[in-house]
Each structure stands twice: as structure tokens, then as C-alpha cells.
Amino acid sequence: MVMKASGGEHRARCCVAIPEIDTSKCISCGNCVEECPVGIVTLVDGKAVITNPEACSYCTECESFCPSAAIRCPIEIVLGAPES
């Protein structure tokens, strides 16, 4: 099962996003728990879960340390004005 913060266009357009976790691929290694800089990933029933989505900075560390590609942090690429 893939867990997401919310679905579709809304999720793509807003800035609140969390990594997608495919729990069927999760091997309970705990790397994501150890590497998350804000400590919001935990293992629940042996599967990675993001417990505080609001605190996620989408740094992609969990994705980079996941050995089973269970965690994905896809990025939307768009044109836009600088944020100032």
C-alpha cells in the first residue's frame, strides 16, 4: 500500500508533502527512522510510517537511505517566479 499525505492535484500544487511509502516493500531496516533529521519516521508493526507529516521538510534523506526503494520522494518540475 502506498501512503501519501493527500491525493491528486491538490497535493501537487501545495507545499505540504510527505514521502510516499510502499509498505509492501518496507523491510523494517529502520534506516529512515535513524536518518530522518526531524525524527518523524517510526516503525509501526514493522513498517515505516511518517507520524508528523506537518514537520516533514521533504529533505529526501529517508528515500536516499532506503535500501528497498520503499520510500519515494518524487519532485514536480515547473516554471515559476522566484520566491521573495
Add this chain to the structure above:
Amino acid sequence: MAVSTDFLRSLPYLANLAADDVERVRRDILELSFDKDEFVLLEGEPCRGLYVVKSGRIRIFKSSPEGREHVLLVAGAGESFNDVPVFDDGPNPASGTALEPSVVYLIPKKTALALVADCPAALGIIRVFAARLRRLATVVSDLSFRSVVSRIAKLLLEMAVAEQAGTPIPRLTQDEMAARVGSVRDVVGRALRTLEKAGAIEIRGQRLVVTQPQKLLMLVEDYDKSRMP
């Protein structure tokens, strides 16, 4: 000297043609001589047709704007080159120079296309293959000449512009970006940080915003200056 029918029949392109068609090619074909190092054709120029080496050797290569070269093929006697633009209607995808005094036959584009004119299905298939070959040649030159920063800049620019035009664009992870540009995640991550520091992009959570497309374009067009130390 006129080209012999036997020579033409020895070419894979023409081996199975009817006698009339071979004769038509024989009538239209041009024989061209080149000195050593002389250019036979130039990358980006309009396509004159399909070339076949009669004698000598022709070096086919792509060039970077800085003059570096990547040889794609050395065509010897009986081998053809410049096949792709004959069928996909684009410019010459690569340049060619003679490695030694050489003689080549030029089958004009119109004559070559006429050989498949009565089979639109075959022409359609060949066009698809030709377009894919051209795309692969571009990938080869990108890998040869561009830094990862330049390859990432090209990918981001293409995707952001397409997204702006309303084309559905997939969201990509950094691993997927790496796979698209022939690199690895760590290097892509560094390239993204370089582009962000240069003010070309802003990474806002799950959105990568191309804020200065002209800066990316400069990196795309100015291959070597984007090379990382």
C-alpha cells in the same frame, strides 16, 4: 565513371530492388571525390542524401561547441552513412571528413525516398526508427560532451517548459533523474544544489521551480563551462 549495377546490388539498401529501380538509382547517383581531411558533410546542414563509400574511409563524428569530437562511425568501402536524415527529414546529425583520399557516392534524398514511396507502412516504420536513432545519437553526444550539471539543466528545462505547455509531466525522484541523465543520485543531488546556488532553480518541498530558465539555457548551450571541477 558511372557506378556499376553490381556495386549497387551489393549494397544492403538496394540488394532486393527490381532492375528498373536499380537503374533509376544508377542514373541519379553522384560520384564525389574528397582529399584527406576534407569535409564530406556538416552536422546541422540540410541533408543532401544517402552516402555510400566507394573507396577510402569517412569518419563520422559529432562535435561539441568547443570543438571536441566523438566519432560515431568510420565508414569503409560499401558502407553507407547519413541514413537518418534521409528518412526523418531533419538536418545532418553528424559531420563527416575523409580519413584518406576517398570517393563516395551520393544517392539524392529524393531518389532514396522514392524507393519506398509505394509502401507507406515501410516509410512510416523507417521514420520512427530514424527518429529514434537521431535521439540516441543526441544521447551519446550529451554523455560525451555535457557535464551532469548541463544534462540536469537540459532535463529540467525540457520538463518545465513541457509542463507549462500543458503536457502531463511525471514527477521524478532524484534516482529517476539520475537514470535519465546517465548518472547517480548523489551526483544529481550535488548538481541540483549547484543550480539552486546559481539561482536557476528553487527547491520548495516536493516542487522544483525553474525560476531562471535562461540560466539553465546557458548551461545547456555552453556545455563545457558547466563542468564540475
